[in-house]
Amino acid sequence: MSNNIKFLQGNEACAEGALYAGLDFFSGYPITPSTEIAEHLSINLPKVGGKYLQMEDEIGAMCAIIGASLTGHKVMTATSGPGFSLKQEAIGYAVMAEIPCVVVNVQRGGPSTGNPTHVSQGDVNQARWGTHGDHSIITLTASNHQDVFAMTVEAFNLAETYRTPVILLFDEVVGHMREKLVMPEQDEIPLVGRLRTDCKEGVDYHPYLPREDGRLPMSDFGGSHRYNVTGLYHDMWGFPTDKPEAVRELCRHLVDKIENNVHSITRFKEYYLDDARTIFISYGSAARPTLHMVESRRRRGERLGLLELQTLWPFPAGLIREKCADARYIVVVEMNMGQIVREVKMAVKSPENVFLANRIDGELITPVDIRKFLRIIQGKGA
Amino acid sequence: MEDKNYIRERFFPHIWCPGCGHGIVLNNLLRAIEQLKLKKNEIVMTSGIGCSSRISGYVDFHTLHTIHGRALAFATGVKLSRPELKLIVPMGDGDALAIGGNHFIHAARRNIDITAIIMNNRIYGMTGGQFSPLSGYGTRATTAPYTNIDHDFDVVELAKAAGASFVARTTTYHVKEMADILKQAILHKGFSAVEVMSQCPTYFGRKNRLGDAVDMMEHYKNSTVRVGSKKIEKNPDLIERGVFVEKESPEYCSEYDKIIQKAMGTSA
Numbered sequence: 001m002s003n004n005i006k007f008l009q010g011n012e013a014c015a016e017g018a019l020y021a022g023l024d025f026f027s028g029y030p031i032t033p034s035t036e037i038a039e040h041l042s043i044n045l046p047k048v049g050g051k052y053l054q055m056e057d058e059i060g061a062m063c064a065i066i067g068a069s070l071t072g073h074k075v076m077t078a079t080s081g082p083g084f085s086l087k088q089e090a091i092g093y094a095v096m097a098e099i100p101c102v103v104v105n106v107q108r109g110g111p112s113t114g115n116p117t118h119v120s121q122g123d124v125n126q127a128r129w130g131t132h133g134d135h136s137i138i139t140l141t142a143s144n145h146q147d148v149f150a151m152t153v154e155a156f157n158l159a160e161t162y163r164t165p166v167i168l169l170f171d172e173v174v175g176h177m178r179e180k181l182v183m184p185e186q187d188e189i190p191l192v193g194r195l196r197t198d199c200k201e202g203v204d205y206h207p208y209l210p211r212e213d214g215r216l217p218m219s220d221f222g223g224s225h226r227y228n229v230t231g232l233y234h235d236m237w238g239f240p241t242d243k244p245e246a247v248r249e250l251c252r253h254l255v256d257k258i259e260n261n262v263h264s265i266t267r268f269k270e271y272y273l274d275d276a277r278t279i280f281i282s283y284g285s286a287a288r289p290t291l292h293m294v295e296s297r298r299r300r301g302e303r304l305g306l307l308e309l310q311t312l313w314p315f316p317a318g319l320i321r322e323k324c325a326d327a328r329y330i331v332v333v334e335m336n337m338g339q340i341v342r343e344v345k346m347a348v349k350s351p352e353n354v355f356l357a358n359r360i361d362g363e364l365i366t367p368v369d370i371r372k373f374l375r376i377i378q379g380k381g382a
Numbered sequence: 383m384e385d386k387n388y389i390r391e392r393f394f395p396h397i398w399c400p401g402c403g404h405g406i407v408l409n410n411l412l413r414a415i416e417q418l419k420l421k422k423n424e425i426v427m428t429s430g431i432g433c434s435s436r437i438s439g440y441v442d443f444h445t446l447h448t449i450h451g452r453a454l455a456f457a458t459g460v461k462l463s464r465p466e467l468k469l470i471v472p473m474g475d476g477d478a479l480a481i482g483g484n485h486f487i488h489a490a491r492r493n494i495d496i497t498a499i500i501m502n503n504r505i506y507g508m509t510g511g512q513f514s515p516l517s518g519y520g521t522r523a524t525t526a527p528y529t530n531i532d533h534d535f536d537v538v539e540l541a542k543a544a545g546a547s548f549v550a551r552t553t554t555y556h557v558k559e560m561a562d563i564l565k566q567a568i569l570h571k572g573f574s575a576v577e578v579m580s581q582c583p584t585y586f587g588r589k590n591r592l593g594d595a596v597d598m599m600e601h602y603k604n605s606t607v608r609v610g611s612k613k614i615e616k617n618p619d620l621i622e623r624g625v626f627v628e629k630e631s632p633e634y635c636s637e638y639d640k641i642i643q644k645a646m647g648t649s650a
């Protein structure tokens with residue numbers, strides 16, 4: 001057992017989770033605070049026969065993993081704000097061409113070069129809407145290393161299940177903090193492999209014709225089925241088309257395959273919600289001080305609870321509506337100017353009961369900060 | 383016997399204008415592949431965005447039509463993840479050397495076994511005739527109405543300096559030479575860069591009063607010479623064609639295999 005306990009950085013926990021999930025191709029470009037992921041994988045990927053590729057920029061890295069995914073590999077790239085901005089066009093390509101891949105963004109302060117060595121959660125909306133055009137996307141996050149590991153594995157599973165890029169939105173505090181990770185045993189967390197077509201060689205294979213269950217079996221580049229992959233609107237052969245009905249159908253498909261499965265994609269944790277009058281909603285490193293504060297005030301009899309989101313997109317509006325139905329106050333704790341709070345307001349019946357507790361100076365929000373916000377919200381003064 | 387029909391007839395007619403040089407490149411590329419007796423399943427063609435990049439849709443290989451300028455980056459991922467595949471990357475001059483210039487020099491520097499074909503028509507064809515980095519000083523384009531003040535550079539010199547281990551140039555007039563060079567480039571182990579001067583009569587030709595496609599190809603005949611020709615001493619404006627570099631140097635995927643051996647502790 002003791003063999004399976006590691007003490008490491010969140011970034012390393014992410015890299016370990018990826019290896020557990022079967023990652024065998026990583027491409028990246030160094031950037032703080034994500035670089036340790038690349039370093040860890042440059043050491044450990046070739047040990048298992050995998051490939052580490054350092055490209056000339058983040059755009060190239062994103063493109064390279066898409067190419068490698070098409071040959072049948074599990075792929076990932078990792079970056080932070082400026083690099084995440086650069087990757088957006090190619091992320092959209094992966095959305096359109098339905099290529100499974102995992103994109104890690106260890107958030108730092110932005111915009112621009114911003115606050116490189118400090119924490120922020122300012123890229124939540126960029127993860128959702130960063131690439132142009134209508135689409136949907138999956139984004140997961142985590143507040144501790146055990147969950148970083150688990151969510152990384154989940155990201156690979158969801159990428160394969162839905163044939164889509166999945167964004168892992170971590171942050172500087174989680175990425176750089178060191179804490180314990182209990183390495184799961186082999187087979188402890190189920191893995192989703194590539195769904196490959198059972199069409200025989202010589203039989204027409206349609207790369208973009210969904211099965212009855214909506215999934216699209218793939219065929220490895222270099223295998224027996226040759227087909228076209230494009231970022232243009234395309235037909236079931238993968239050949240470009242601008243026929244209105246084909247365009248409409250594909251656009252719908254790209255959004256529906258994710259939005260219609262919010263329930264299966266949603267991951268969350270809840271603490272003391274049963275009798276909570278005030279419900280905090282938080283995620284990533286901000287969820288840690290929030291939980292601390294909730295637990296310490298509970299001891300004094302305050303009916304506080306925490307809903308920690310791990311799936312940020314597609315937004316679990318139904319879950320929030322249900323969990324917050326009886327809450328007097330709903331306080332969203334996040335380290336930005338209010339990105340998830342907006343979604344929460346749209347999700348609940350009484351948006352006037354929803355408040356933001358935030359910190360945007362590059363420092364981790366503290367239990368004291370959150371408590372101050374709560375007192376103001378409750379009309380008790382600062 | 384391998385199926386010799388390399389064309390996806392279902393996807394025709396093609397989008398190119400009458401007289402466009404890109405169709406000639408397609409023809410000779412397929413001729414080269416046929417002569418090399420390559421199997422369709424072992425070829426991956428990746429391309430970016432542009433008139434030239436549309437080639438990938440028409441050929442019956444594994445084809446990856448990507449985003450503007452990034453074809454070589456996608457190709458690098460395909461190749462390193464599956465080194466036994468043959469990667470062919472046709473690109474426009476804008477695609478390869480403006481937006482994609484960085485990927486071009488770095489793919490050359492890595493010497494990864496990819497064949498890059500730069501179909502140089504000295505213009506942005508697909509977007510309607512704006513000047514490209516290869517248009518050259520004094521030319522005209524829709525965005526250079528008073529003549530172009532941007533200087534071009536020499537693709538061959540760039541590829542050489544960046545470390546490509548096979549570098550060649552040819553034109554759409556010299557079709558036999560083109561097929562031969564493409565054969566050598568595909569067989570070469572390492573990064574090969576082939577510049578093909580390819581006419582865009584619709585925009586570059588019209589804007590610069592160069593006549594029709596036939597006139598433009600005549601011009602390729604008259605303005606170029608075989609590499610090493612004495613004629614260039616008398617007329618330094620002549621452009622050399624042929625193979626400029628063909629050397630053995632360590633190929634990226636093979637080098638990475640050694641890294642794997644080192645990491646696994648199976649090498650000395």
Ligand SMILES: Cc1ncc(C[n+]2csc(CCOP(=O)(O)OP(=O)(O)O)c2C)c(N)n1
Pocket residue numbers: 431432433434435449450473474475476477478501503505506507508509514582
């Ligand atoms: C990021 C991005 N910028 C701009 C464009 C618009 N665009 C499409 S093709 C092209 C240039 C095409 O010229 P070239 O690569 O020389 O190929 P040609 O069409 O001449 O064969 C441009 C600018 C684009 N598709 N994507």
Ligand code: SF4
Pocket residue numbers: 397398399401402403404433434503507508581582583584585
């Ligand atoms: S615009 Fe120029 S490059 Fe494009 S198809 Fe027409 S002739 Fe060819």
